[in-house]
Amino acid sequence: MDRRWSMALLALLAGCRKYDLESRLRNQDGLIPADQYAHYGKEQAEAAAIGREYGRMAGGDTPEALKQQADSAMMYARTFPDVADIVADPLGYRLTIRFASGWRVAVNPVDDGKSGADT
Numbered sequence: 001m002d003r004r005w006s007m008a009l010l011a012l013l014a015g016c017r018k019y020d021l022e023s024r025l026r027n028q029d030g031l032i033p034a035d036q037y038a039h040y041g042k043e044q045a046e047a048a049a050i051g052r053e054y055g056r057m058a059g060g061d062t063p064e065a066l067k068q069q070a071d072s073a074m075m076y077a078r079t080f081p082d083v084a085d086i087v088a089d090p091l092g093y094r095l096t097i098r099f100a101s102g103w104r105v106a107v108n109p110v111d112d113g114k115s116g117a118d119t
Contacts, residue, residue, distance in 0.1 A: 047097060050076060051107045052114055052119060054107060056116075073088075074088055082100050082101070084099055095107045
């Protein structure tokens with residue numbers, strides 16, 4: 001009986017999902033490349049630039065480091081005159097940006113080796 005319980009516990013632990021969101025969200029496979037997305041319009045180019053800066057400022061895994069990374073990306077986003085409002089979800093690795101036109105977009109970190117100025 002003890003062997004069954006230990007096997008059930010082992011199966012339960014092996015089947016648990018890992019909550020490493022950063023690696024899944026930084027991976028850009030299957031998505032439109034940031035350079036192509038930036039060609040869609042001015043606001044899309046700004047969103048791509050903000051995402052690149054957010055991805056470039058990787059700071060660590062602690063909540064404080066994630067908050068600092070999001071705050072740095074938000075400071076960069078506020079340099080654009082079209083950005084009306086920005087809200088960070090550092091533990092979810094995303095920024096929600098509202099532009100002056102009313103368009104809202106969620107931006108994840110883009111880690112493609114380029115900075116926001118390269119956009």
